[in-house]
Amino acid sequence: xxxxxxxxxxxxxKRFLTGKGQxxxxxxxxxxxxxxxxxxxHAHAKINGVDTSRAESMPGVxxxxxxxxxxxxxxxxxxxQVNFINGETMKEPKHPLLVxxxxxxxxxxxxxxxxxxYAEAKDAVDAIVVDYEPLPAVVNPKDAAAEGxxxxxxxxxxxxxxxxxxxxEKADVDQAIANAHHVTKLEFINQRVVPNAMEPRSAIxxxxxxxxxxxxxxxxQNPHLVRLLLCAFVLGIPEHKVRVVAPDVGGGFGSKIFHxxxxxxxxxxxxxxxxxxxxxxxxxxxxxTDAHGRxxxxxxxxxxxxEGNFTALRVKTxxxxxxxxxxxxxxxxxxxxxxxxxxxxxxxxxxxxxDAMFTHTxxxxxxxxxxxxxxxxxxxxxxxxxxxxxxxxxxxxxxKNFIDAFDGVDQPGYQTQVALQYDSGDYHKVLDRALEMVGxxxxxxEQAALDNGKLIGIGFSTYIEACGIAPSAVVGALGARAxxxxxxxxxxQPTGKVSVYSGSHSHGQGHETTxxxxxxxxxxxxxxxxxxxxxxxxxxxxxMGTYGSRSLAVGGSAxxxxxxKVMEKGTKIAAHLLEANPDDLEFGEGKWTVKGxxxxxxxxxxxxxxxxxxxxxxxLEPGLDFSSFYDPANFTYPFGAHVAIVEIDKETGKVTLxxxxxxxxxxxxxxxxxxxxxxxxxxxxGIGQALHEGTIYSEDGQLINGTYMDYVMPRAxxxxxxxxxxxxxxxxxxxxxxxxxxxxxxxxSTPAVVNAVMDALKGYGxxxxxxxxxxxxxxxxxxxxx
Amino acid sequence: MHAKISVTxxxxxxxxxxxxxxxxxxxxxEELSLTGTHIGCDTSSCGACTVHLDGKALKSCTMLAxxxxxxxxxxxxxxxxxxxxxxxxxxxxxxxGLQCGFCTPGMIMVAADLLENNPDPSEHEIREALxxxxxxxxxxxxxxxxxxxxxxxxxxxxx
Numbered sequence: 001x002x003x004x005x006x007x008x009x010x011x012x013x014k015r016f017l018t019g020k021g022q023x024x025x026x027x028x029x030x031x032x033x034x035x036x037x038x039x040x041x042h043a044h045a046k047i048n049g050v051d052t053s054r055a056e057s058m059p060g061v062x063x064x065x066x067x068x069x070x071x072x073x074x075x076x077x078x079x080x081q082v083n084f085i086n087g088e089t090m091k092e093p094k095h096p097l098l099v100x101x102x103x104x105x106x107x108x109x110x111x112x113x114x115x116x117x118y119a120e121a122k123d124a125v126d127a128i129v130v131d132y133e134p135l136p137a138v139v140n141p142k143d144a145a146a147e148g149x150x151x152x153x154x155x156x157x158x159x160x161x162x163x164x165x166x167x168x169e170k171a172d173v174d175q176a177i178a179n180a181h182h183v184t185k186l187e188f189i190n191q192r193v194v195p196n197a198m199e200p201r202s203a204i205x206x207x208x209x210x211x212x213x214x215x216x217x218x219x220x221q222n223p224h225l226v227r228l229l230l231c232a233f234v235l236g237i238p239e240h241k242v243r244v245v246a247p248d249v250g251g252g253f254g255s256k257i258f259h260x261x262x263x264x265x266x267x268x269x270x271x272x273x274x275x276x277x278x279x280x281x282x283x284x285x286x287x288x289t290d291a292h293g294r295x296x297x298x299x300x301x302x303x304x305x306x307e308g309n310f311t312a313l314r315v316k317t318x319x320x321x322x323x324x325x326x327x328x329x330x331x332x333x334x335x336x337x338x339x340x341x342x343x344x345x346x347x348x349x350x351x352x353x354x355d356a357m358f359t360h361t362x363x364x365x366x367x368x369x370x371x372x373x374x375x376x377x378x379x380x381x382x383x384x385x386x387x388x389x390x391x392x393x394x395x396x397x398x399x400k401n402f403i404d405a406f407d408g409v410d411q412p413g414y415q416t417q418v419a420l421q422y423d424s425g426d427y428h429k430v431l432d433r434a435l436e437m438v439g440x441x442x443x444x445x446e447q448a449a450l451d452n453g454k455l456i457g458i459g460f461s462t463y464i465e466a467c468g469i470a471p472s473a474v475v476g477a478l479g480a481r482a483x484x485x486x487x488x489x490x491x492x493q494p495t496g497k498v499s500v501y502s503g504s505h506s507h508g509q510g511h512e513t514t515x516x517x518x519x520x521x522x523x524x525x526x527x528x529x530x531x532x533x534x535x536x537x538x539x540x541x542x543x544m545g546t547y548g549s550r551s552l553a554v555g556g557s558a559x560x561x562x563x564x565k566v567m568e569k570g571t572k573i574a575a576h577l578l579e580a581n582p583d584d585l586e587f588g589e590g591k592w593t594v595k596g597x598x599x600x601x602x603x604x605x606x607x608x609x610x611x612x613x614x615x616x617x618x619x620l621e622p623g624l625d626f627s628s629f630y631d632p633a634n635f636t637y638p639f640g641a642h643v644a645i646v647e648i649d650k651e652t653g654k655v656t657l658x659x660x661x662x663x664x665x666x667x668x669x670x671x672x673x674x675x676x677x678x679x680x681x682x683x684x685x686g687i688g689q690a691l692h693e694g695t696i697y698s699e700d701g702q703l704i705n706g707t708y709m710d711y712v713m714p715r716a717x718x719x720x721x722x723x724x725x726x727x728x729x730x731x732x733x734x735x736x737x738x739x740x741x742x743x744x745x746x747x748x749s750t751p752a753v754v755n756a757v758m759d760a761l762k763g764y765g766x767x768x769x770x771x772x773x774x775x776x777x778x779x780x781x782x783x784x785x786x
Numbered sequence: 787m788h789a790k791i792s793v794t795x796x797x798x799x800x801x802x803x804x805x806x807x808x809x810x811x812x813x814x815x816e817e818l819s820l821t822g823t824h825i826g827c828d829t830s831s832c833g834a835c836t837v838h839l840d841g842k843a844l845k846s847c848t849m850l851a852x853x854x855x856x857x858x859x860x861x862x863x864x865x866x867x868x869x870x871x872x873x874x875x876x877x878x879x880x881x882x883g884l885q886c887g888f889c890t891p892g893m894i895m896v897a898a899d900l901l902e903n904n905p906d907p908s909e910h911e912i913r914e915a916l917x918x919x920x921x922x923x924x925x926x927x928x929x930x931x932x933x934x935x936x937x938x939x940x941x942x943x944x945x
Binding site for chain 1: 805807808812815819820821822823824825826827828829831832834861862863865866871875878879880882884885886887888889890891894909910912913914916917919920921922923924925926927928929930
């Protein structure tokens with residue numbers, strides 16, 4: 001049986017199931033100290049003084065650093081540059097490791113206390129007195145653009161990081177909107193959400209004087225990039241003397257892609273004090289400092305002709321970047337958002353304009369989907385709203401505007417109006433399957449007949465996303481300051497066992513299983529003979545980490561490339577051993593066979609020969625160990641159709657998600673069980689944004705719901721069992737034909753749920769309810785208070 | 787300022803001197819190096835730190851170590867017996883009930899308590915029992931199935 005396409009149980013499970021997983025906070029190093037931070041209780045305030053004198057003499061305190069101590073050090077950098085429309089470089093204010101003069105968001109770090117124990121460090125934090133002079137704050141990106149708004153950075157009078165546009169000529173789009181038979185317009189906030197990986201961020205810095213080596217253990221999705229940024233941009237320490245280890249990482253969802261100040265501080269201070277330092281975020285620190293997601297204030301308009309064909313799309317967004325630029329922040333509202341506005345549709349004219357604004361809030365960056373959920377939300381909400389307004393069926397309206405099927409091989413890729421070329425797609429197919437599963441006609445009958453004090457509604461979302469990020473030259477031209485390739489080393493050991501060193505990083509995705517399936521399948525060896533190593537910069541040559549649903553499409557392809565090299569060399573060795581021409585050999589079931597004969601030699605024998613090269617091809621190097629770097633030819637474009645059915649209790653306004661149907665096309669599938677799990681998790685986060693989650697910042701910049709007592713995390717009883725299925729349209733440009741599954745659920749689901757709520761409420765004459773769609777908001781609509 | 791306590795954890799008696807303010811979860815993790823019990827929040831909301839105290843599921847961040855003096859504690863490390871996984875551990879493996887693994891120990895401990903008191907729970911009862919435990923990876927779908935898997939197996943075993 002082939003391993004590809006098989007739901008092999010995960011090889012990594014055992015350590016997690018027995019409590020033997022090793023997350024950063026589980027690591028103890030002899031002599032270790034503990035760091036805690038003094039964080040600003042104000043969103044915006046001048047620091048008139050920091051008094052550490054009492055804290056310094058407290059038990060166990062080793063050292064206290066303030067902003068003045070690190071003023072000479074660089075801040076943490078940004079990995080993506082977006083220019084203003086007029087060509088000027090974006091504004092890039094310093095993000096200092098500790099703030100000396102003016103705090104710019106709630107939780108901004110003012111001092112770091114290092115003590116012998118965690119409790120002593122916490123005690124000392126409470127004894128530090130900071131003299132703050134509170135200043136007015138601005139939290140909404142549109143407000144930040146207004147005349148006279150409080151300034152986040154003194155040298156930026158308009159709070160703007162950059163403005164940006166993409167698509168067709170603005171005048172043509174304006175004209176088409178003006179001439180449209182019908183225009184659907186929505187103005188809404190795609191609210192800020194908190195990623196909430198269950199493992200809080202944690203970092204251990206360990207400098208060893210005897211060999212001048214630094215080791216950073218950190219809960220990151222991206223160990224090599226953290227090392228690069230730390231060495232080249234923040235501390236200027238030698239990269240070959242720095243080892244970054246991302247051990248078991250308890251979820252990331254984007255928030256652990258980035259290089260954070262705490263990582264740089266524990267490494268820097270470890271050398272200063274000569275002892276290892278551990279910092280682990282408390283959950284309230286996670287709420288205040290893990291990069292948040294979304295936060296767009298958007299006006300979107302869709303023009304339609306009399307037959308319902310989309311004629312133009314115009315989008316204006318104020319994107320909130322927070323007070324400082326996180327690692328990939330500039331890319332999210334631009335190249336990961338504007339480029340997705342074609343959706344699955346043939347809309348001939350599209351224009352998007354983004355004002356990227358600084359506010360007195362925590363940084364916003366990639367969160368599961370990163371820009372693509374924002375694009376999908378506005379498109380899919382526009383379409384269901386347009387259907388409601390014109391009396392058309394939302395399914396038919398989509399079908400009328402769908403791009404025809406294309407495989408990217410015999411038919412070319414689809415060139416969008418917003419810079420991308422889709423690789424392959426069959427959009428009717430996912431929608432057909434979803435409708436079949438939901439029983440659409442029966443639902444409409446049931447809905448019309450309902451008479452029990454409840455309302456029911458159905459909502460659709462047919463989405464596309466861009467994954468497998470990304471061709472380095474393309475993203476380089478768009479402002480990325482890094483390449484987005486991936487590396488993999490396949491080391492065949494002398495006994496035929498295989499060690500694979502991957503630059504992708506698994507923090508729940510199951511790489512240790514999926515990657516092993518690919519390798520075992522190719523070499524015809526048992527999965528137990530394959531070990532996947534990741535997350536250690538000393539073991540793995542280089543890596544660009546895991547995000548943007550890129551691990552299999554890019555990281556997996558790098559493994560394939562190295563396996564190709566192993567097979568090529570192995571074939572030469574086998575041919576020598578079999579005294580045959582390499583062209584006359586075929587490989588299968590773990591051995592090379594001379595075609596048409598029973599003469600064969602096994603993978604293990606060839607491996608051993610490579611390392612004991614006595615009887616060996618002349619001129620061939622010993623060993624069977626290859627590294628590769630894979631730079632993708634294009635993004636991959638998964639797509640799907642999501643359908644939500646909700647029930648609303650008219651008495652309470654409570655929205656209950658009754659069913660959720662998701663049909664996703666993520667290209668070829670290696671492990672269906674793992675892909676299903678990725679979809680489930682994405683759905684829960686997307687549905688969470690629709691119905692439950694969202695930060696509440698007060699006008700003065702306080703995060704009102706910055707704990708689990710206040711922020712509504714989706715719980716087990718918020719969901720039905722998900723109903724999911726797949727179609728398979730292979731990616732034509734990577735060797736595995738895979739597209740990526742990590743973000744699909746989170747991108748498609750949010751608008752489907754809100755559309756379902758709006759469908760249920762269609763008798764009430766409203767066109768939108770702001771997310772999260774709480775009972776209170778719905779009750780107000782039903783009772784005419786909106 | 788320190789208190790002497792004796793706690794039986796996973797069948798082994800530990801006598802230690804602790805600061806009275808030490809939470810049970812820190813005692814387990816720092817003092818006994820049983821790091822399978824995780825800390826996911828500071829408000830007793832997430833359930834990652836769930837252990838059994840005298841046979842009942844409890845959030846070990848919500849209790850002081852001194853309060854556990856004389857008690858029996860079971861952590862995730864004590865769930866497998868004689869090298870054999872607990873049916874819940876097997877269930878989570880078979881049904882892909884875990885991804886990053888961080889919430890998993892707490893999920894298993896709370897599910898073990900549920901099945902002890904209700905060996906054949908409905909899907910709704912399982913979801914209600916998990917209300918105090920957050921998972922951000924699985925959408926709870928396969929966690930529910932894992933617990934159903936274990937319930938079935940445990941019933942077969944006792945039948």
